Amino acid sequence: MAMKYGIICDIHSNLEALNLVVDYLKRVEKIERFICCGDIVGYGAKPNECTEFIRQLENCLVVAGNHDWGAVGLEDTSFFNPIAREAVEWTRRNLTEDNRNYLKNLASEIEEKNFMLVHGSPRDPINEYIFEQTTFLANLPGIKKNICFVGHTHVPLCFYATSSQQIGEILLDDGTVVEINPSYKYLINCGSVGQPRDGDPRASCGIYDAQRNSLKIKRIEYDIAKTQEEILNAGLPAALALRLGYGR
Ligand code: ZN
Numbered sequence: 001m002a003m004k005y006g007i008i009c010d011i012h013s014n015l016e017a018l019n020l021v022v023d024y025l026k027r028v029e030k031i032e033r034f035i036c037c038g039d040i041v042g043y044g045a046k047p048n049e050c051t052e053f054i055r056q057l058e059n060c061l062v063v064a065g066n067h068d069w070g071a072v073g074l075e076d077t078s079f080f081n082p083i084a085r086e087a088v089e090w091t092r093r094n095l096t097e098d099n100r101n102y103l104k105n106l107a108s109e110i111e112e113k114n115f116m117l118v119h120g121s122p123r124d125p126i127n128e129y130i131f132e133q134t135t136f137l138a139n140l141p142g143i144k145k146n147i148c149f150v151g152h153t154h155v156p157l158c159f160y161a162t163s164s165q166q167i168g169e170i171l172l173d174d175g176t177v178v179e180i181n182p183s184y185k186y187l188i189n190c191g192s193v194g195q196p197r198d199g200d201p202r203a204s205c206g207i208y209d210a211q212r213n214s215l216k217i218k219r220i221e222y223d224i225a226k227t228q229e230e231i232l233n234a235g236l237p238a239a240l241a242l243r244l245g246y247g248r
Contacts, residue, residue, distance in 0.1 A: 008034060011050050012039055032058070143185045160181075
């Protein structure tokens with residue numbers, strides 16, 4: 001069986017993007033396994049629909065994100081900015097009990113044979129952002145596998161350390177392929193499905209081929225206008241609709 005994984009992180013209640021990304025991964029890439037590095041909910045208008053979508057997706061490894069646990073009362077949201085907090089409170093009010101229980105029971109870290117996944121960082125799985133090589137270096141001892149997949153920053157980026165601990169990074173644009181060296185350590189963020197922040201408003205996802213040991217990034221257009229309308233109709237802050245158009 002082909003050991004290809006679709007990587008879908010930071011969905012943020014964006015059902016339009018999630019639908020198209022998973023459809024592409026299944027139909028075009030023939031993918032039957034998925035990795036989700038958290039933040040299924042928060043910001044967008046479809047928390048129940050997105051949570052149910054992930055629950056029904058077969059062979060999907062899922063870890064919790066700060067918004068998932070914020071929405072079910074497991075994370076302190078007083079550090080969230082005012083707009084994020086308004087959204088997390090809206091999400092808390094709108095989640096069904098079933099979905100709330102599902103999010104509550106997510107693990108904060110999953111380890112497989114060749115890779116692991118967390119939302120933030122190995123030393124702080126829920127909350128730490130890794131934008132810089134120094135933060136990657138500080139987290140290197142926690143990377144117990146060839147690859148650590150993360151989310152949280154919403155910026156597609158790959159850090160690596162060679163066996164002699166030389167550090168480097170690779171920008172992950174649409175179509176970028178990274179050949180994974182089995183003797184290196186990697187920390188890979190495949191970007192955000194539902195709220196990209198690298199200036200490209202298209203949904204971002206990854207394709208990890210565990211047999212060939214390669215990773216590819218794919219950007220996918222979705223109906224941003226419809227998603228913005230749903231956010232406004234739900235009474236969520238207008239800034240959350242606007243930012244989807246800029247990809248920031
Ligand atoms: Zn997020």
